[in-house]
Amino acid sequence: MIQAKICGVRTPDAIAAAVAGGARAIGLVFFPASPRAVDPSFAAELARQVPTGVQVIGLFVDPQNDDLERIVGQVPLDMVQLHGSETPERVADVKSRFGLPVMKAIAIGDAADLERARSFELVADRLLFDAKAPAGVSSLPGGNGLAFDWTLLAGQRWSRPWMLAGGLNPDNVAAAVRASGAQAVDVSSGVEDRPGHKSPAKISAFLAALRSL
């Protein structure tokens, strides 16, 4: 089955639906401006409900070291996701300071953005290709429910595992996988009833669509 990460989870029933449907990772958002943000003590409770074998990934946007230290010390994370304007050097720094693998999110609009992504290929443990945030409309660099041209990824070879994200939902994820060649996908708003409110039914439908591939 294509691997799936359900991002921006804030409730035990969303975790249960993700795990039951075969998700390989859940994402906890530590970006205060997000409607999906969780505080670290609650995040630690949620993380403890995630069974071994399902990764818990902490999402940060241009984090300060003291914020990372506080959260990584409190929440049992398997991986850090950097979703801001972090450089390759900063990715390497976070990896060595905190001893956790790092997934770097890269906003894709055109082929030039894929070339930019190459600079992270040897330093990040995983890459996540997401749509660009709409200029002047959203203050969030991710979780905007927007897709990019999936065919930009077709035929590209990467030395690190990568995930496709951006505007995926139960109705389009199969087409997105076919068009991009993705072996792993990430979803947030496409499995919500409204921003920050995950729908267990939509999570189940999303994962069922992947199982049918």
Ligand SMILES: O=C(O)c1ccccc1NCC(=O)[C@H](O)[C@H](O)COP(=O)(O)O
């Ligand atoms: O989800 C958020 O609120 C968020 C906030 C700030 C930075 C990144 C954020 N989400 C990142 C993700 O990994 C999302 O799953 C990804 O952007 C796809 O989102 P969507 O298009 O809503 O499925």
